[in-house]
Amino acid sequence: METLDLHDIQGYIVRGYKHMKFSRYVLLHITDATAAKKFIGDIADSITNVTHFPKTNCLNIAFTAAGLRALGMKESNISNFSREFSEGMTTPHRQRLLADFDSSDPQKWRWGGPNNTEPHLLLMVFGTDEPTTLSYYTQLEQQFTAAGMKDIFQIDGLTLKFNKEHFGFRDGISQPIIKGTDRNGPPEDYVNAGEFIMGYKNEYNVYPDTPILEENQGDVSALPLDPMGTGKKDIGRNGSYMVLRQLQQDVEGYWTFMNERTKNEDGSVNVAESNKLASKMMGRWPSGAPLVRFPDKDPCGEDKDDDYYTKFFNYQDNDKDGLKCPFGSHIRRTNPRDNFEDNGQKQSWKLTRRHRVIRRARLYGCPIAGSPTNFIPETEVGLMFTCFNSDISRQFEFISYTWANYPKFLQLYNDPDPVTGIREVPVPGTEQNFTIPDTPVNKYITGMKSFITTRGGAYLFFPSITTINYLTTI
Amino acid sequence: MTRQNPLTLATPIKSSEIENLEFLLLKMRGDLENGVNEEFENLGTIHYLRLVVLKSKDPEGNVFPGIPTRFVFSTDYDGDEEQHLKDLAAKTPSFLDKLYSCCEGYPATNARTTENRLAYLKQWRIxxxxxxxxxPGRTLPQIKQENNLRNYIWHFINSGNWKNKSPGEIHKAIKENVLGQSEFQWVKEKAKLPSENWLGMAMLGLILLVLLPFIIIWILILHFVHEINDKPLGKTPSQIDATHTRKLEEYEDLHNQNQFTQFLIMRPGFMRLVTFFGLMAFAKGLINNLFVKGKLMDIPTIHFARWIIMDDNKHMLFFSNFDGSWQQYLGDFIDKSGWGLTGIWSNTENFPKTNYLFTGGAYDAEHFLAWSRYYQIPTAVWYCAYPNLSIKNVMNNTYIRNEIMETPSEQASEKFLKRF
Structure with a gap:
């Protein structure tokens, strides 16, 4: 197995900072490149890497393509980054892949869209609680303001008990485990480091495409050489691409829909059935317990923080026909495990590993863990979806388009992902349904509605510590 | 069973008219996206239509001497070529005139007749x-009819109350209802479906077995004479001209299906040519005998694909129509038939480093994906008669149609109901 330079890799890709319950993300716009580089140099030593275990605060940093340009990186070097990253999330083609239409149109975004100030740099500040985070943030704020950087968007993120998201489901389960790190889990979750971190072999057993310097600029002495042997300097090694999307959640609409579609004959809410319908769409119960293993009811009356209940399952042995966990459910399509189309189990696991991402969601807004009886949040709520991958096209965009948004998934006709793939306005002449395999006939939930709206987004480069230091010299 | 066939016409464009034709095609593309498609639907036999301006140059812009820029007109259609060409000439004259008046030797405005249009088309066939x-065997009207039937039954099932009914009873109720509809009387006749020809496969296997010693020697010679000297492109996706890729993406993922067009240069030499045609013969054997149920080399998303060798065996043109995105399609190729793909395409220039014909190549995923984009050329106009049906949907709809007339067991009825 390859040895990873853990001290050179930023911590957030390997660790979720679970004990850091509070976070603040701030997007900055650079106005003075020299001052900005000095600021980055000043904070470089405080950036959390994988081997750090800070007690109170963590800090990580990421850059957009515009940000690298603002720091003075040459176009010829920027164009060697992956095209997804250098073009950004809002091109017309990417808009189709990510289904950012109607209210989610980048034209209407709050940040990251064509009508917003260009984000250059993202600071992610984490702390054990709000006061510790904010006092650390205030210091940073003084520094970046003095460096002429403008704060264009900031948002505070929370982690709820049992890692629930606002619809009320436990999130962040079944993450891939990067081979060569100290994390543990089911064997099928171990994935070659190159799927997430550049400079190592990926699941095709080749090195992922990596940004190399076409023309040397700045102090390149500490940079490694391109592993593909072009003889050029590699600034990608130990770095990753980060996807950031602000997804607003309509918790009220979501549970009203579930309640309405499952109500008793007298019109009253059928809590058990409403919960079950929402769980069929998710593929897991609110506690995180998978339907494949617990098809009839949620085994955790009291939520338990126990891997036993949430992991260790496959589809082919126990649910080939989707009678327990529908083929179209969110978790079955976005991570098909041993049931990748009609491949055998071993081949399926192998192919699935080529389309995984490391997710790091943080919630925003007044916290609520939605349920059939509790679904009116006090403020706008949603989550800051974050994920890491080394090939945005083959990983994040593939999962979004081919698995989630694509209504023809497997043998289905009109079924996009019921949680994340429904279009607000359906394509003319088409329906949006959710099929629940059942006997003697399947059940169909027709007229599916979208409860998630994209409010902003960006593709970012999440560099190694070496590259962060290098960037201060360009 | 009516066969589906490929038509390819490649016609030299008058050099003064290239820009005009490109402009015309761009407008046609826009109109088509806005639902203007009568010209394409007129015949009722065209599954796909693709128009391409085939520039006479490699991706670096080096011109192929002595070969003009050509207009490629191609369809995937029902029936035989003779009739198809006749239909085109007779039923879509204004469409042809618009396109071909930009091409060399097309009859003058006042001299055009159905006959000379037909004669003109025939002369450019490849x-x-x-x-x-x-x-295979599904005609366009059949695909549409069977989809209507599937949708009708789906609504029937979804609006019924099937409590306490057995699968067999439900099947019977569906059958009775469908047979009571005047528009579905055609279901009484089952669709003929091709099935795997195991005898043919055994023959193919036998031939391969007999040839195996020669094939092994051939591959060894190929390796030591050609492959070790072959130059791969050596680019990764980020090193491919972004403008080129963006242009291709403009016409991708507008629907649930996509198109892929590649124009490649064959590696020179007799050995390469023999290898290529040998593999084509092998592929044909598999396509005719084995890949008759919706999958090409286990890839379950391809509607139609064709390989064309042109210009005195110097160039290859590859077309396919498939479900889902480019990334999925190329990924499937690597994952499911990387060896077959490598065997065929490694005979074209700049293909990723290949060893012994079937290894390396496409399995070098990053370089292979970059190479794929590098040799891909823009499709100017692409029409699909059923953009909302996947190949799996098409297959499933025929199975529904055939199973409806049966009197199945409870178990078979259950399976039938799972089709919806």
Missing amino acids: KSAAFFAGA
Whole structure:
């Protein structure tokens, strides 16, 4: 197995900072490149890497393509980054892949869209609680303001008990485990480091495409050489691409829909059935317990923080026909495990590993863990979806388009992902349904509605510590 | 059973008219996206239509001497070529005139007749070296009819109350209801479906077995004479001209299906040519005998594909129509038939480093994906008669149609109901 330079890799890709319950993300716009580089140099030593275990605060940093340009990186070097990253999330083609239409149109975004100030740099500040985070943030704020950087968007993120998201489901389960790190889990979750971190072999057993310097600029002495042997300097090694999307959640609409579609004959809410319908769409119960293993009811009356209940399952042995966990459910399509189309189990696991991402969601807004009886949040709520991958096209965009948004998934006709793939306005002449395999006939939930709206987004480069230091010299 | 066939016409464009034709095609593309498609639907036999301006140059812009820029007109259609060409000439004259008045030697405005249009088209035909149809035997009207039937039954099931009914009883109720509808009387006749020809496969296996010693020697010679000297492109996706890729993406993922067009240069030499045509013969054997149920080399998303060798065996043109995105399609190729793909395409220039014909190549995923984009050329106009049906949908709809007339067991009825 390859040895990873853990001290050179930023911590957030390997660790979720679970004990850091509070976070603040701030997007900055650079106005003075020299001052900005000095600021980055000043904070470089405080950036959390994988081997750090800070007690109170963590800090990580990421850059957009515009940000690298603002720091003075040459176009010829920027164009060697992956095209997804250098073009950004809002091109017309990417808009189709990510289904950012109607209210989610980048034209209407709050940040990251064509009508917003260009984000250059993202600071992610984490702390054990709000006061510790904010006092650390205030210091940073003084520094970046003095460096002429403008704060264009900031948002505070929370982690709820049992890692629930606002619809009320436990999130962040079944993450891939990067081979060569100290994390543990089911064997099928171990994935070659190159799927997430550049400079190592990926699941095709080749090195992922990596940004190399076409023309040397700045102090390149500490940079490694391109592993593909072009003889050029590699600034990608130990770095990753980060996807950031602000997804607003309509918790009220979501549970009203579930309640309405499952109500008793007298019109009253059928809590058990409403919960079950929402769980069929998710593929897991609110506690995180998978339907494949617990098809009839949620085994955790009291939520338990126990891997036993949430992991260790496959589809082919126990649910080939989707009678327990529908083929179209969110978790079955976005991570098909041993049931990748009609491949055998071993081949399926192998192919699935080529389309995984490391997710790091943080919630925003007044916290609520939605349920059939509790679904009116006090403020706008949603989550800051974050994920890491080394090939945005083959990983994040593939999962979004081919698995989630694509209504023809497997043998289905009109079924996009019921949680994340429904279009607000359906394509003319088409329906949006959710099929629940059942006997003697399947059940169909027709007229599916979208409860998630994209409010902003960006593709970012999440560099190694070496590259962060290098960037201060360009 | 009516066969589906590929038509390819490659016609030299008058050099003064290239820009005009490109402009015309761009407008046609826009109109088509806005639903203007009568010209394409007129015949009722065209599954796909693709128009391409085939520039006479490699991706670096080096011109192929002595070969003009050509207009490629291609269809995947029902029936035989003679009739198809006649239909085109007779039923879509204004469409042809618009396109071909930009091409060399087309009859003058006042001299055009159905006959001379037909004669003109015939003169530019090119044969396909191999052709794949995902759902062989399904005509266009049949695909549409069967989809209407499936939708009708789906609504019937979804609006019924099937409590305490057995699968067999439900099947019977569906059958009775469908047979009571005047528009579905055609279901009484089952659709003929091709099935795997195991005898043919055994023959193919036998031939391979007999030839195996020669094949092994051939591959060894190929390796030590050619492959070790072959130059791969050596680019990764980020090193491919972004403008080129963006242009291709403009016309991708607008629907649930996509198109892929590649124009490649064959590696020179007799050995390469023999290898290529040998593999084409092998592919044809598999396509005719084995890949008759919606999958090409286990890839379950391809509607039609064709390989064309042209310009005195110097160039290859590859067309396919498939479900889902480019990334999925190319990924499937690597994951499911990387060896077959490598065997065929490694005979073209700049293909990723290949060893012993079937290894390396496409399995070098990053370089292979970059190479794929590098040799891909823009499709100017692409029409699909059923953009909302996947090949799996098409297959499933025929199975529904055939199973409806049966009197199945409870178990078979259960399976039938799972089709919805």
